[in-house]
Amino acid sequence: MRHIISILLENEPGALSRVVGLFSQRNYNIESLTVAPTEDHTLSRLTITTVGDDRKIEQITKHLNKLVDVVKLVDLTEGAHIERELMLIKVKAAGAQRDEVKRTADIFRAQIVDVTSTIYSIQVVGTSAKLDAFLAAISGITILEVARTGVSGVSRGEKVLSV
Amino acid sequence: MLIRALHDEGVELIYGYPGGAVLHIYDAIFNQDKVEHILVRHEQAATHAADGYARATGRPGVVLVTSGPGATNAVTGIATAFMDSIPMIVISGQVDSSLIGSDGFQETDMVGISRPIVKHSFMVQNPEDIPNIVKKAFYIATTGRPGPVVIDIPKDVTDPSRKFKYAYPESVKLRSYSVPAKGHTGQIKKAVEILLAAKRPILYTGGGVIQGEGSALLTELTRKLGYPITNTLMGLGAYPATDKQFLGMLGMHGTYEANMAMHFSDVVLGIGVRFDDRVTNTISKFCPGAKILHVDIDPASISKTVAADVPIVGSVTSVIEDMLELIKLSETKVDRKALDLWWKQIEGWREKDSLKVVSAENDVIKPQQAIQCLYEITNGDAYVSSDVGQHQMFAAQYYKFDKPRRWINSGGLGTMGFGFPAAMGVQLAFPDAVSVCVTGEGSFQMNLQELATCLQYNLPVKIVCLNNQALGMVKQWQDMQYGGRYSHSTYSESLPDFIKLAEAYGHVGVRIDKLSELKQKMTEAFALKDRLVFIDVMVDPMEHVYPMAIKGGSMKDMILSKTERT
Ligand SMILES: Cc1ncc(C[n+]2csc(CCOP(=O)(O)OP(=O)(O)O)c2C)c(N)n1
Numbered sequence: 001m002r003h004i005i006s007i008l009l010e011n012e013p014g015a016l017s018r019v020v021g022l023f024s025q026r027n028y029n030i031e032s033l034t035v036a037p038t039e040d041h042t043l044s045r046l047t048i049t050t051v052g053d054d055r056k057i058e059q060i061t062k063h064l065n066k067l068v069d070v071v072k073l074v075d076l077t078e079g080a081h082i083e084r085e086l087m088l089i090k091v092k093a094a095g096a097q098r099d100e101v102k103r104t105a106d107i108f109r110a111q112i113v114d115v116t117s118t119i120y121s122i123q124v125v126g127t128s129a130k131l132d133a134f135l136a137a138i139s140g141i142t143i144l145e146v147a148r149t150g151v152s153g154v155s156r157g158e159k160v161l162s163v
Numbered sequence: 164m165l166i167r168a169l170h171d172e173g174v175e176l177i178y179g180y181p182g183g184a185v186l187h188i189y190d191a192i193f194n195q196d197k198v199e200h201i202l203v204r205h206e207q208a209a210t211h212a213a214d215g216y217a218r219a220t221g222r223p224g225v226v227l228v229t230s231g232p233g234a235t236n237a238v239t240g241i242a243t244a245f246m247d248s249i250p251m252i253v254i255s256g257q258v259d260s261s262l263i264g265s266d267g268f269q270e271t272d273m274v275g276i277s278r279p280i281v282k283h284s285f286m287v288q289n290p291e292d293i294p295n296i297v298k299k300a301f302y303i304a305t306t307g308r309p310g311p312v313v314i315d316i317p318k319d320v321t322d323p324s325r326k327f328k329y330a331y332p333e334s335v336k337l338r339s340y341s342v343p344a345k346g347h348t349g350q351i352k353k354a355v356e357i358l359l360a361a362k363r364p365i366l367y368t369g370g371g372v373i374q375g376e377g378s379a380l381l382t383e384l385t386r387k388l389g390y391p392i393t394n395t396l397m398g399l400g401a402y403p404a405t406d407k408q409f410l411g412m413l414g415m416h417g418t419y420e421a422n423m424a425m426h427f428s429d430v431v432l433g434i435g436v437r438f439d440d441r442v443t444n445t446i447s448k449f450c451p452g453a454k455i456l457h458v459d460i461d462p463a464s465i466s467k468t469v470a471a472d473v474p475i476v477g478s479v480t481s482v483i484e485d486m487l488e489l490i491k492l493s494e495t496k497v498d499r500k501a502l503d504l505w506w507k508q509i510e511g512w513r514e515k516d517s518l519k520v521v522s523a524e525n526d527v528i529k530p531q532q533a534i535q536c537l538y539e540i541t542n543g544d545a546y547v548s549s550d551v552g553q554h555q556m557f558a559a560q561y562y563k564f565d566k567p568r569r570w571i572n573s574g575g576l577g578t579m580g581f582g583f584p585a586a587m588g589v590q591l592a593f594p595d596a597v598s599v600c601v602t603g604e605g606s607f608q609m610n611l612q613e614l615a616t617c618l619q620y621n622l623p624v625k626i627v628c629l630n631n632q633a634l635g636m637v638k639q640w641q642d643m644q645y646g647g648r649y650s651h652s653t654y655s656e657s658l659p660d661f662i663k664l665a666e667a668y669g670h671v672g673v674r675i676d677k678l679s680e681l682k683q684k685m686t687e688a689f690a691l692k693d694r695l696v697f698i699d700v701m702v703d704p705m706e707h708v709y710p711m712a713i714k715g716g717s718m719k720d721m722i723l724s725k726t727e728r729t
């Protein structure tokens with residue numbers, strides 16, 4: 001199963017490489033990873049999506065918790081949560097295809113953020129599944145470039161990840 | 164300032180080797196007399212010596228090496244300590260801050276190279292951070308599940324002209340690091356009930372008990388219950404080996420009775436162990452009828468390979484204390500009748516005498532006999548450091564350790580070359596104790612340069628070399644699995660004369676090649692109390708280590724001799 005693990009990490013040199021190193025060292029797989037500072041400049045927030053059965057995920061979270069730089073950690077997929085990913089995608093859009101792409105973008109509530117006479121750059125925000133669905137929907141169009149941020153997320157309701 | 168911080172931390176001894184990036188530090192060492200520095204002859208040996216010191220005393224070993232090759236030479240020793248959870252601080256010099264990243268002379272990314280084999284690491288950026296980082300490093304290395312910590316220090320950071328107001332912190336708090344203290348009471352209760360209701364129980368305990376200073380409590384618990392107990396290779400000495408409740412070591416080269424009892428048990432209480440593959444044999448066939456109770460300070464160690472029915476995270480001492488208390492209170496009492504039957508079955512297995520030694524012909528010495536002799540001569544009271552190979556297994560099987568911290572070996576990484584420098588570290592920690600290194604002629608040649616260090620510091624280590632003229636353990640596997648094709652495991656034509664070698668370094672060498680002379684010559688060698696003696700014991704080169712687990716089987720599947728299997 002796919003899991004989204006969110007981590008509050010000391011904003012120290014080498015901290016990120018310890019997290020990433022752990023995954024390769026123990027043969028765990030990273031599907032996506034996002035990291036950025038939080039409102040507290042001593043902390044970064046990191047979100048990792050990974051796949052594995054319950055035992056593997058348990059091991060992953062235990063080993064992450066063991067890292068001295070990891071302050072707190074939550075497996076968002078254990079409860080109700082909101083996940084978002086942002087994708088910028090550059091496609092060929094000329095002639096009749098321009099309308100078709102525009103229509104598909106509207107359906108996905110995507111925005112065209114840059115235009116030339118033959119190219120659209122589109123921004124799509126949503127769950128990774130929605131982004132995948134959008135890619136599938138425009139599969140007839142020539143895709144020039146895709147840039148995805150990876151997943152970021154928070155728990156629903158009162159639950160917060162903080163120190 | 165670094166040396167002052169080490170002194171304030173209570174460090175008395177450091178092991179090291181100088182070089183460009185640490186010259187400021189060495190000058191500071193020269194100008195004081197509080198922290199003693201031991202000059203080794205290879206940085207790997209510094210780490211193993213510090214490691215041996217740590218294993219024997221329970222206090223962290225401290226190592227100082229220069230940047231680049233000094234740091235990379237230390238890597239094997241750091242990995243060795245990491246695998247066995249040994250507290251160690253490794254201070255490595257680094258090029259000037261301004262040069263980092265430029266492939267400067269003797270620059271290497273030590274924090275990066277050591278990352279997967281340390282508990283944590285620090286790169287010092289400002290001189291004024293030194294006291295705090297040293298404090299944190301010792302705290303992290305010695306608490307929870309111990310382990311090595313690297314402190315990488317650029318040369319400019321130790322420049323004595325960069326003055327700052329020194330204050331050593333009294334305590335340390337890390338918001339992101341906490342040490343589990345007491346185990347969960349509900350879980351312990353559950354475990355105790357299962358343990359008391361068991362019909363065929365066994366205690367399986369390891370290095371964690373020694374690291375956690377839990378031997379006395381473990382002994383109390385085991386005696387109170389009257390249950391059989393087995394130790395891992397790392398746990399030898401955690402429970403007195405001469406006690407009748409002790410079944411010997413378990414695992415790949417464990418005794419018949421220990422492995423059989425594990426396999427047929429209905430409750431396994433694992434304390435400070437990690438269900439390593441060298442113990443369990445095939446995981447899916449491990450202890451098929453047993454409930455697993457697992458106590459460890461490291462949550463990640465629990466259910467890593469074998470799923471625990473009752474996991475308990477906590478320090479060994481607090482959990483055993485709680486258990487003893489709960490046993491007193493519990494209404495469930497040990498089922499003596501079932502236990503008697505269980506012991507009868509175990510005694511039956513014991514009768515097989517899987518460690519029986521049959522003398523060879525023509526006065527040839529069996530390696531096992533050399534260890535038995537060593538045990539006798541030292542009254543079972545020596546510190547025995549070992550290298551890696553057959554001799555290591557023979558030492559583990561035939562030297563009966565009654566006390567913790569006496570058996571010092573590289574269990575997790577299996578590092579040849581560990582034993583001799585480790586024995587040096589032990590001798591430095593306990594100058595009046597008998598520090599023995601049991602080694603093979605292969606392993607010894609991986610760190611023999613330390614003969615010079617022993618001369619310099621007058622370390623009367625006794626080296627017992629079980630000389631089988633081969634990489635015996637490799638050769639054994641080749642015998643058993645590769646049709647006796649000895650690919651690069653023999654070298655009898657090119658062995659050095661170890662006696663002359665010892666003498667060349669100013670020590671004493673003794674060769675023993677007859678069983679009839681073994682005891683007398685070894686006694687004489689040990690009588691030279693203040694000399695290092697290299698005892699070259701020529702042993703039967705064809706001997707194998709048995710019992711040996713059968714690959715792909717369960718714990719009850721063992722080869723017992725060249726002709727017998729279970
Ligand atoms: C550094 C290192 N290299 C290789 C090995 C693999 N290895 C394990 S035991 C062994 C043979 C050891 O020979 P010796 O020290 O003579 O001991 P013996 O088995 O003959 O008693 C080897 C090569 C190892 N454990 N460590």
Ligand SMILES: [Mg+2]
Pocket residue numbers: 552603604605629630631632633634635
């Ligand atoms: Mg040998």
